[in-house]
Amino acid sequence: MADATIIDGKAFAAGLRARVADGVAALKASHGVTPGLAVVLVGEDAASQVYVRSKERALVELGMNSFDHHEPADMAESDLLALIDRLNADPAVHGILVQLPLPRHIDTQKVLARIVPEKDADGFHVVNAGLLATGQPGAIVPCTPLGSLLLIRDTLGRDLKGKRALVLGRSNIVGKPMAQLLLQADCTVTMAHSRTADLPAECRRADILVAAVGRPEMVRGDWIKPGATVIDVGINRVPAVGINRVAAAEPGKTRLVGDVAFDEAVKVAGAITPVPGGVGPMTIACLMLNTLAAACRAAGAPVPEEAAL
Numbered sequence: 426m427a428d429a430t431i432i433d434g435k436a437f438a439a440g441l442r443a444r445v446a447d448g449v450a451a452l453k454a455s456h457g458v459t460p461g462l463a464v465v466l467v468g469e470d471a472a473s474q475v476y477v478r479s480k481e482r483a484l485v486e487l488g489m490n491s492f493d494h495h496e497p498a499d500m501a502e503s504d505l506l507a508l509i510d511r512l513n514a515d516p517a518v519h520g521i522l523v524q525l526p527l528p529r530h531i532d533t534q535k536v537l538a539r540i541v542p543e544k545d546a547d548g549f550h551v552v553n554a555g556l557l558a559t560g561q562p563g564a565i566v567p568c569t570p571l572g573s574l575l576l577i578r579d580t581l582g583r584d585l586k587g588k589r590a591l592v593l594g595r596s597n598i599v600g601k602p603m604a605q606l607l608l609q610a611d612c613t614v615t616m617a618h619s620r621t622a623d624l625p626a627e628c629r630r631a632d633i634l635v636a637a638v639g640r641p642e643m644v645r646g647d648w649i650k651p652g653a654t655v656i657d658v659g660i661n662r663v664p665a666v667g668i669n670r671v672a673a674a675e676p677g678k679t680r681l682v683g684d685v686a687f688d689e690a691v692k693v694a695g696a697i698t699p700v701p702g703g704v705g706p707m708t709i710a711c712l713m714l715n716t717l718a719a720a721c722r723a724a725g726a727p728v729p730e731e732a733a734l
């Protein structure tokens with residue numbers, strides 16, 4: 426059998442960002458409103474700083490306002506809550522993103538709950554989770570599942586009726602909302618996780634397999650149904666051993682791998698996202714889309730179709 430189609434998330438994300446830029450320009454022209462996202466980073470985590478910078482760069486490129494709040498790691502929880510209160514009240518701020526993970530002395534659920542749901546660009550607030558779970562309009566959908574669904578639709582078309590979907594991983598950020606989206610799309614959805622009995626057999630039944638467990642290359646080629654669509658959400662940094670056998674000479678070298686053993690899976694799947702260049706770029710593009718959508722709702726303008734599921 427021929428190798429799988431490689432789903433180019435980077436290219437799809439570039440197209441989505443261009444559509445968001447058009448929407449931003451249109452909202453400025455029609456309502457005089459520039460969408461703005463406040464990005465709150467607490468602490469100095471190196472990976473978080475990289476992600477936050479790429480979010481801020483994307484905002485500016487698309488003509489949106491970026492309000493950066495980089496705070497010390499020992500910031501008091503009460504001060505973070507007070508900052509969120511100010512951002513909630515600021516009419517120039519349409520979306521608020523608090524970069525996770527937060528330092529351990531801060532209660533993440535308390536912080537997420539403080540963001541007004543209308544400005545919850547990540548879609549992590551219980552109100553948005555509840556709107557999504559009950560199939561109500563106006564839910565802000567978490568960026569990674571939304572981006573994954575857009576890639577699935579681009580691959581298989583919008584009619585996913587009756588397809589067997591398996592979501593591996595049950596996080597509030599990816600697994601649970603992903604399952605809700607697929608259910609709403611009339612898939613037959615299974616949620617699997619580390620305690621699932623005979624995980625390979627469960628995976629082999631899936632027409633659509635979304636892997637979001639954060640375990641490097643856990644899903645092997647023989648776990649995949651021939652022809653299946655495989656969405657690899659994992660972004661795992663591992664030592665670069667075996668890439669060209671120079672790892673011993675370059676002990677600091679790392680590479681990114683997904684939750685799927687790509688080289689095996691590409692021989693079996695019908696279509697598969699790579700890591701990097703798959704779901705990751707879609708996450709950032711969907712954050713831009715959610716910010717535009719929040720600004721549209723605040724202004725009473727129509728919401729972009731891709732954000733209004």
Ligand SMILES: Nc1nc(=O)c2c([nH]1)NC[C@@H]1CN(c3ccc(C(=O)N[C@@H](CCC(=O)O)C(=O)O)cc3)C=[N+]21
Pocket residue numbers: 476522523524525526547568660681700701702703704705706707708709
């Ligand atoms: N409140 C909050 N919202 C988030 O959305 C959020 C967060 N906290 N904390 C951290 C994670 C991580 N995350 C990524 C986004 C894009 C890439 C991405 O674009 N990755 C590139 C590769 C980047 C590289 O080379 O390191 C790719 O997959 O092609 C990765 C990771 C968003 N996160």
